Amino acid sequence: xxxxxxxxxxxxxxxxxxxxxxxxxxxxxxxxxxxxxxxxxxxxxxxxxxxxxxxxxxxxxxxxxxxxxxxxxxxxxxxxxxxxxxxxxxxxxxxxxxxxxxxxxxxxxxxxxxxxxxxxxxxxxxxxxxxxxxxxxxxxxxxxxxxxxxxxxxxxxxxxxxxxxxxxxxxxxxxxxxxxxxxxxxxxxxxxxxxxxxxxxxxxxxxxxxxxxxxxxxxxxxxxxxxxxxxxxxxxxxxxxxxxxxxxxxxxxxxxxxxxxxxxxxxxxxxxxxxxxxxxxxxxxxxxxxxxxxxxxxxxxxxxxxxxxxxxxxxxxxxxxxxxxxxxxxxxxxxxxxxxxxxxxxxxxxxxxxxxxxxxxxxxxxxxxxxxxxxxxxxxxxxxxxxxxxxxxxxxxxxxxxxxxxxxxxxxxxxxxxxxxxxxxxxxx
RNA sequence: GCGUCGGUGGUAGAGUGGUCAAUUACAACAGACUGUAAAUCUGUCGCCUUCGGGCUACGAAGGUUCGAAUCCUUCCCGACGCA
Numbered sequence: 137x138x139x140x141x142x143x144x145x146x147x148x149x150x151x152x153x154x155x156x157x158x159x160x161x162x163x164x165x166x167x168x169x170x171x172x173x174x175x176x177x178x179x180x181x182x183x184x185x186x187x188x189x190x191x192x193x194x195x196x197x198x199x200x201x202x203x204x205x206x207x208x209x210x211x212x213x214x215x216x217x218x219x220x221x222x223x224x225x226x227x228x229x230x231x232x233x234x235x236x237x238x239x240x241x242x243x244x245x246x247x248x249x250x251x252x253x254x255x256x257x258x259x260x261x262x263x264x265x266x267x268x269x270x271x272x273x274x275x276x277x278x279x280x281x282x283x284x285x286x287x288x289x290x291x292x293x294x295x296x297x298x299x300x301x302x303x304x305x306x307x308x309x310x311x312x313x314x315x316x317x318x319x320x321x322x323x324x325x326x327x328x329x330x331x332x333x334x335x336x337x338x339x340x341x342x343x344x345x346x347x348x349x350x351x352x353x354x355x356x357x358x359x360x361x362x363x364x365x366x367x368x369x370x371x372x373x374x375x376x377x378x379x380x381x382x383x384x385x386x387x388x389x390x391x392x393x394x395x396x397x398x399x400x401x402x403x404x405x406x407x408x409x410x411x412x413x414x415x416x417x418x419x420x421x422x423x424x425x426x427x428x429x430x431x432x433x434x435x436x437x438x439x440x441x442x443x444x445x446x447x448x449x450x451x452x453x454x455x456x457x458x459x460x461x462x463x464x465x466x467x468x469x470x471x472x473x474x475x476x477x478x479x480x481x482x483x484x485x486x487x488x489x490x491x492x493x494x495x496x497x498x499x500x501x502x503x504x505x506x507x508x509x510x511x512x513x514x515x516x517x518x519x520x521x522x523x524x525x526x527x528x529x530x531x532x533x534x535x536x537x538x539x540x541x542x543x544x545x546x547x548x549x550x551x552x553x554x555x556x557x558x559x560x561x562x563x564x565x
Numbered sequence: 566g567c568g569u570c571g572g573u574g575g576u577a578g579a580g581u582g583g584u585c586a587a588u589u590a591c592a593a594c595a596g597a598c599u600g601u602a603a604a605u606c607u608g609u610c611g612c613c614u615u616c617g618g619g620c621u622a623c624g625a626a627g628g629u630u631c632g633a634a635u636c637c638u639u640c641c642c643g644a645c646g647c648a
Binding site: 168170172173177178193195198225227228229230231232234235236240241245246247269282283308311313386412414416417419440441442443444445446449461462463464465467468469470471472473474483485486487517518520522524525526 | 594599
């Protein structure tokens, strides 16, 4: 993997770059489509590509449970398995420590509103009897499968082994995503753990890399079949790291400035190929956390803001030096009937759209907008037709990917701040 | 014409003397969703309300009862059976 910064924002930490992977280039800042179970829900790879998406992110925990990482390995890796010829990433399962752990069955998620003050009370009350599917142990995390109830113990080593089997171009260290509701003492404890796990992830990664380079030799034959289907993403794979993915370390630290900076210092000092910025945020804490971290992380390596994705967040992240984003929102909102427009989100099932024969966005160039009306898409949703989620996901993914692309271009044109102001002024809610 | 069964809120369909403005499902309406436990979830869903409650309602009209969607009578409508 190779990362090159092409241009920097004059004010702020933002930059434009290119990330070269064995399966093609990623033009940063870039939006990564989430394909948790080796599929971007409701879309086939051609449809994903048509939205302008360059890279897809799968999930370690989900693919380990089903179909199993060895099957994905034997299929030729996640990209080949899912017929996605471009770059791929896998998340480590660290988010599931959170979503299936403390957040399980609760009204907390990746970005938590502070409307419920009890969520932010700075104490870790004893709710050990609360049902959860993930429990943090001495060495790793025990998960109770949401599919069949079986118990699985995931350690940093295990996560890296699974990810090597899944075979993405970029993988992540195993971490603990913490809730903003946790108190400082717990954040500190969790951060220590994430740091130890980072070192262990890195060590296991290097070990597996060495084992692979010993047995490498005929690998290039295998990979020549996996080149991107005609398009600019085609690039000669780099020799270094060819047989081994790039590993990103993850910065945590919650909302505390000292912890965030400490984490950025520590993770940034390790021999990672890039970095993830993790954590569950209260919305207003996000920008400061990102800034604290990116002022410290080594400038020449890429940074991925994990799980973030609303338009205003993308501007914030890019301005503060983020190169990669992934988020389930475009596809999840799409499937659930909410569509992005430059004037804000709309709920397509609302009565007023039943007889609205204009496209979702008049000047949008996505497949859905070029071919269908709001009335028709509303009809598909009311009728619970499968095509509904597909058309909506195409539009939303196109909207977000293209927004990031436009922001990228605005930096190249020295117009970032004008563009940001203009966009956010029109975009409401 | 006689007999039997049945008529419940937008629909289907519970309820068969008080705890019933009426279970439930669907539809409708509004909302939520940020490293996917998610094609999911939440709220509203007779009228009015100062959110305490008030009013009108289970085909129609009478009646029994402290009290009726629930029991009785007649009528109207529907299905089936016999003529």
